[in-house]
Amino acid sequence: MKSPVLILTALLAANLHLSAQAQTVQDLNIRSLAATCANCHGTNGKAQDGSAVVSLAGMPKDYIVAQMAAFKNGTRSATVMHQLAKGYSDAQIEQIAGYFAAQKK
Template sequence: MAPPGASTCSGCHGSGASASAPGSAVPALQGQEPEAITAAMQAFRTGRREATVMDRIAKGFTDEETRAIAVWVSQQH
């Protein structure tokens, strides 16, 4: 079962054409390392990484929630 908030990630970061297109600003997250996803979310949350909407989204999750989402999303097919 998906942790709270995780299922919404696939709307932009799913396996659809826009997310998996080479050079896309919106990467597919499936198969990525959970640590990389977690680090990106933390960077968005703190402002170390530029964002259009991810900074606001990342601020809505605790470190524990972010990690649970990262693990779940990385394992999706």
């Protein structure tokens, strides 16, 4: 018969592994959402020097959320961003904005 301490230790280790794994899945999901912006805004939100498109990396989260809301509701004009913004939920926009705000400029 196994010791209750060994069983408890194994259960705690399994729980920690699942928690870490769940965090990784969420992080990967957010990174994949942010990656959809790379075609125009560059990898990790860093646009090429001289580009007419702004870099998103390091912008304040609240600013990005506000701009996406303006694109989504049509109060800010754009070529394609108003269409793209409508494809994201408000929660996804918050996640994307948080991701880019955390990137170095």
